[in-house]
Amino acid sequence: MPxxxxxxxxxxxxxxxxxxxxxxxxxxxxxxxxxxxxxVEIAPENWLxxxxxxxxxxxxxxxxxxxxxxxLCLSLGGPDPLNTTFLKQVKSxxxxxxxxxxxxxxxxxxxxxxxxxxxxxxxxxxxxxxEAVHYVAKRIRQTQDIxxxxxxxxxxxxxxxxPISSMDEIxxxxxxxxxxxxxxxxxxxxxxxxxxxxxxxxHTFLRQIPGERIVYGHIAGHFQQSPDLLIxxxxxxxxxxxxxxxxxxxxxxxxxPTLLERxxxxxxxxSLIAEVNRIAYYxxxxxxxxxxxxxxxxxxxxxx
Amino acid sequence: xxxxxxxxxxxxxxFTAHIRNPALHGKPANVxxxxxxxxxxxxxxxxxxxxxxxxxxxxxxxxxRGWKTLVRRxxxxxxxxxxxxxxxxxxFVQFLGRLEDIPVYLTELxxxxxxxxxxxxxxxxxxPCSAVPDFLNEVPQFSAHQLLAYAxxxxxxxxKNIPREKTTTYLLVYRNATFSVKFMALNPVxxxxxxxxxxxxLSGRQALKLLATELGQSDPTAILQFGHEILLxxxxxxxxxxxxxxx
Numbered sequence: 001m002p003x004x005x006x007x008x009x010x011x012x013x014x015x016x017x018x019x020x021x022x023x024x025x026x027x028x029x030x031x032x033x034x035x036x037x038x039x040v041e042i043a044p045e046n047w048l049x050x051x052x053x054x055x056x057x058x059x060x061x062x063x064x065x066x067x068x069x070x071x072l073c074l075s076l077g078g079p080d081p082l083n084t085t086f087l088k089q090v091k092s093x094x095x096x097x098x099x100x101x102x103x104x105x106x107x108x109x110x111x112x113x114x115x116x117x118x119x120x121x122x123x124x125x126x127x128x129x130x131e132a133v134h135y136v137a138k139r140i141r142q143t144q145d146i147x148x149x150x151x152x153x154x155x156x157x158x159x160x161x162x163p164i165s166s167m168d169e170i171x172x173x174x175x176x177x178x179x180x181x182x183x184x185x186x187x188x189x190x191x192x193x194x195x196x197x198x199x200x201x202x203h204t205f206l207r208q209i210p211g212e213r214i215v216y217g218h219i220a221g222h223f224q225q226s227p228d229l230l231i232x233x234x235x236x237x238x239x240x241x242x243x244x245x246x247x248x249x250x251x252x253x254x255x256x257p258t259l260l261e262r263x264x265x266x267x268x269x270x271s272l273i274a275e276v277n278r279i280a281y282y283x284x285x286x287x288x289x290x291x292x293x294x295x296x297x298x299x300x301x302x303x304x
Numbered sequence: 305x306x307x308x309x310x311x312x313x314x315x316x317x318x319f320t321a322h323i324r325n326p327a328l329h330g331k332p333a334n335v336x337x338x339x340x341x342x343x344x345x346x347x348x349x350x351x352x353x354x355x356x357x358x359x360x361x362x363x364x365x366x367x368x369r370g371w372k373t374l375v376r377r378x379x380x381x382x383x384x385x386x387x388x389x390x391x392x393x394x395x396f397v398q399f400l401g402r403l404e405d406i407p408v409y410l411t412e413l414x415x416x417x418x419x420x421x422x423x424x425x426x427x428x429x430x431x432p433c434s435a436v437p438d439f440l441n442e443v444p445q446f447s448a449h450q451l452l453a454y455a456x457x458x459x460x461x462x463x464k465n466i467p468r469e470k471t472t473t474y475l476l477v478y479r480n481a482t483f484s485v486k487f488m489a490l491n492p493v494x495x496x497x498x499x500x501x502x503x504x505x506l507s508g509r510q511a512l513k514l515l516a517t518e519l520g521q522s523d524p525t526a527i528l529q530f531g532h533e534i535l536l537x538x539x540x541x542x543x544x545x546x547x548x549x550x551x
Contacts, residue, residue, distance in 0.1 A: 048388050051425040052448065053483040073387035079313045086387045111320035118383025120320060121354075121392070122347045127312040135310075159342040163334035164315050231342065 010068050010101050010216070012038035013279035014259040015272070016234075017067075022057050024269040029064065034273055036280040039066040041259050044090050044102075045073045062097045068216065068259065069094060069102045070185075073119060074143065076153065077108035077126035077136050080117030087146050094147070103152040103185040103216060104143075106136070106176060127162035128172035133179060140180035152183035152215050157190040157222075157232035159197055169194060170208045177213055184213040186256070188246045189220040189238070193230045202245055211253030219246055219279065220261040235264035238275055247282050255283040323347050325380040351379050351392075358393035359417045362410060364463050374406075390425060393418050409456040409467050416458040419450050419477045420485050426450075433546030439508040439535040440528070442547035444501055449478035449543065451498050459489060480542035488541070493519075494534055507550060508535050 015021070017040040028034045040061055047058055061067065071090065074083070094102055107123040126132050144150055155173055167175075177184055186209060195202035221236035238260070246258065258279045262272060309317070321329040323344050331340045352375050356363055363371045382399040384392060397418045400411045426448035433445055452475045456467045459475055474495035476488045490498070493515070500511045512531040516524035538544060 045387055045389050049390065049425060051427045052479060054425065055427075056483075075387075077316075079309070079316050083387060108316065111317060111324075113320070113324065113383040116383040116385075118385070119387060120323065120347050121350055121384075121389070122343070124316070124319065124343065127315050129310075129312045131310045132312040135312075160335050160339035162312075162315055163332070164311055225342075229338070229342070231346075 010039045010066050010257045012036070012257060012283060013276050014039040014041055014068065014257065015276055016041050016070075016259060016261045016263065017061065018263065018266055020266050021269055021272075022061075026057075026060065028269065034269065034276075036273070036276050037065070039068055039257065039259075041068040041070050041261075043072050044069050044093055045071065048089055048093055058097070067097055067099045068257075069099045070154075070218075070259075071102060071104040072123070073109055073121065074104045075108045075110040075119075076104055076106065076139050076143070077124075077132065078110040078117075079108070080110050080112045082139050082142055083117075084142075084146060087143060091147050101152065101216060102147065102149070103154055103183075105154050105156045106173065107156040107158070123156050123158070125156070125158040125160060125162055126172075128165035128167045128169060130166065133172060133175045137176050137179035140176070140182050144180075144182065150181075150183055152185035153177065153180070154185035154187050154218070155190050155194075157187070157193040157197075157230075159229065159231070161198055168200075169198075170205050174208070174210055177210060182213075183215040184210065185216045185218065186214050186249065187218040187220075188249060188258075189218065189222060189242050189261075190232060192239075192242050192245055193222050193232050196228060196230045199228070202241070203248060206245060206248055207252065209249075209253070214249075214253055214256050217246070217249070217256050217258035218261050219243075219258060219275075220263075233264055234261045238278075243278065243282075246279070247285075250282055250286045255286050258283070319343075323379075328380075348376070348379060351375055354389070354392050355396050358421055359396070359414055361417055361461060362414050365410065365413070365461060365466065367463075377403075390421065393421055409458070409461065412454045412456050413458045413461050416452065416454065416475070416477075419452065420487075423448050423450055423477050423479050423485050424483075426479065428545075431548040433548050437539065437544075437547040439539065439544075439547055440512075440532055441507050441509060442549055443505045443507055444535060444539075444544045444547050446502070447478050447480065447542055447545050449476060451476055451495065451502060453495065459487060476543065478543050481545070486541070488543075497531060497534065505551065508532060508547075 013036050015037050025034065050058065090102065105123050106126065108126055109122055109124060110117055110119045126136060140151065140153060191202050191205055195205060219238055219242060220234040221238050223231045223233040223235060225231050260275050260279060315332055318332040322331045326344060355375055366374060378396055378399050384395040386392065386395060397414050400406060400414050428448045431445050434442060454473045455470045457471050457473045461467060474490040474492060476490055476498065477485060479485050497511060497515055500506060500514055509528065512528050513524050515531065516527040521527055
């Protein structure tokens, strides 16, 4: 199918493109009520190899919205070899749909099982050790070499601290970003979730983030399983302490394109849009104050 | 082998081994049970949801407990190769194909249920079709489809209808112009005709003459007339997108 994708930059506020939302966005396209959806985000794992109706829908969006790609299965920290076949498929996909940004998680989702690499399709915690820093950074560099562009790596949420870790999360994150020389995809909700799950101060963590590497952000809701255990379900509204963290992040680092993730228990677009509007509202506060803004067009120069 | 791995990877392997098969592999030392359970449950439930969505009849046939047991074995015994979510059900079909302790009709049923997903996403080769189709003199162009032959009547299986014996069953699963996936039982002759059309680019007439020869009919007139009607009927049901000129 010929694609005439738009190639405008990722900026402002965006919304994760779930199948349930597609007809609603199509119906309200160019309606002022959804004007704050400046871009959409998809997981390549949900769309690679799609045909029929799904391909038709993807082409519709590619012609009308900038698209960001947020991967789930690259398994940057996985013990099995990096799946370069898959990565090459991702590269073609990014090129076909003129997608400027590909981000992945600082986690792993595969193992070596009975001597074969196998996927588990969930985000698992990498132990925070020196060896792991070098290993993951090398795989990020390998990814960037294959794609011919920088990727952004997201701070992941997790639930079980690895007893063998020799450093804390922020130290690990900074070390990987530095050694891989990649961008940061800052997930605000994940900072909050981990701060509760592991008892640290979210704002202290945020202040240590290398702001110059941020190119993209996520915000989402989570599920409180118990007072000391939050599960990153993306299934509820964003809570106020997380909005406050986003506001603080903009205050500290300037605004960055930010996407609302909603993956389960998805309300109608008419109510979900309030959260997209709230992202746009915070961004407008700082843009009006002239805070230094880091936007993708300048940051997205290919790695040479 | 594992003793040459760095510590963090040994830990990762222990972590996933426990998630896959907690009965066989204890959790890594000093990880709180409540936290470990989050991963165990999330991963199993992800697999269960993904696989259940594609195989409702298999699930019904096995019952809730039998189905869960099978999905647990999938997580515990199989290394899924695809990073692409829509291909996970095919991994499940491949996993079932390796099992020697489940009935063949169940493996075939799972394949048949997976075909719906495959046809949903199948890419079609778009040969330009003539403005007015001619099913005798031009090459019929299939919509996205799979032409299938099973040893059991998989399309009739339900909890109350478990096949006792083999009955060779011919089925066509295809996608119509409005992206709906349709199912059709075929008689052996129609199955054979469609197989001939799939094997190489033949006009309807060429395929029907070949069919007549194979059926030992020296005069193809009756088969040509009958077969043309079959092709037109299949076209009305959107099995074909149209016809294109012989190259």
